[in-house]
Amino acid sequence: MPREVDPSLNEKQFVTQALEENLRLDGREFDQYRPLELTFGEQYGVADVTLGKTRILAKATAEVTVPYADRPLDGIFTIATELSPMTSPSFEVNRPTETEVLLSRLLEKTVRRSGALDTESLCLVAGQKCWSVRVDVHALSHDGNLTDAACLAVVAALRHFRKPDTSMDAGVLTVYTPAEREPVPLSWLHSPFCVTWSFFGEEGETAVLDATWLEEQVRVGSCTVSLNRHGEICQIAKLGGTPVNAVVLLQCTGVALAKVKEFDELVDRRLTEDLKRRDKGGFMAELRAENDR
């Protein structure tokens, strides 16, 4: 597979030089995100996030399986991230690059390990049957900041998702189709979001939000903060790069909280809109006897 080519010397020099003059190539402020768009699919659990030219599609699915032997009371929750050659020709199938490993690891830490989804609620029969919820993350286009977009897509997809309703009757488990019983939402505890800072300059003194692909190739370090709107930090990952002053990092987490509140609001707003779109006239319309034809 062809290797990703570094940007030219001119671009590298210019990006750093412009940042010293408080300029970004697309004219954004340092703490400004690119236009963020979130749409839901026809099915439950499909979220499509566009962040500038970066686009992520996440799809949540659920099936009934046997729980792990060591955790008989918990359901199974997995996030599958795979970057395909469709994203960029330098990504190869079945040979994860560093970007891909870091992305799946960060999503795992942010969404799964922070207990955003109550896995105990996925248990159907202790030790025998449970729900296995899986989110597939597809990167459709890569123009930097995959982490933030992917995290937003995963959270939005899971909050949009409805799993089939079930009942236990005299030891018989019944899974109802959507026609029989309205599917039920997952038991969702809190919504964590990732905010990635990129650092530029000799000592990483310039901190920039939502770096594009070119900026990501030039940056000297990055730091991903995951938190929810209450300001509870789920994880901070600063993987290598230039050491950054602690005060700068503190300021970064402060701004990150404001951004996370915006994300949370966006997801809430889009979910309400989607609910309204699906709701065909409320309870009275459902009870109506007459036919559409």
Add this chain to the structure above:
Amino acid sequence: MAPDGPLVLPGETIDPSLVPSHPKNPLRLGPGLRHIPPTDIVPTVAGQLITNPVKNSMWIEYNSNRYIPSPNDLILAQILRSTTDAYLCLITPYSAPATLPHLAFEGATKKTRPQLAPGQLVYARITPASANRHMDPELECVSATTGKADGLGPIGVVGTTSGSGSGSTGPGCVFDISLGFARRLLMARSREDGGVGVLEMLGGEEGGGLAFETAVGRNGRVWVGSESARTVVLVGRALQETDRAGLGMEGQRRLVKKLVREMK
């Protein structure tokens, strides 16, 4: 887009009344058209069919995403590495590298050839000899007939001495544009034929007389250089926005005014 002609799809039959006829000149087919003997002329891409009755030629104006090198195209290449007698350059990402001989610069001899670092940008021409699209293209930074550079050559980077001519304006930056837009920018009368006046406006009255220079590559990359980084960003954004939104003349004027106000 400025030129007007009927839209054609690949494989469509072309109305015979559209084919130009000239008493003396033979009919010349340009990009996107294919002659299937004896009489058929079939488009191979979707686009606008343009005819020129004076030159007795016809071609299809289209915008694609993939650059295919063709002789005499001016392109913006990036040096990958140096071999014994040539530099290997990248024209488009993930494609086979092109060769740029060490001696294909103005006044270059074995001793005075320019030393280019990997990653440096070069404004070059694809040699007329490398006509075969199945072979790796060859580049040159000098005209074979006159021996002059004519504005071709390495594009300056601060801290290196190899920049010819453009070194004074700083590194500048490269912006990606669509191939069709690059072609329109490179037209001799880009304002009338191509419908692109954004560069003139930026340098003229609407932009308040900004000072900058550009190098447009047919491979969909444009280099913008200026002494102030603000100008480079402004020009680059104006170009990309014009391309993305397909703005007309009036739209371009409004865009330039808006950007200049924003970036004051």
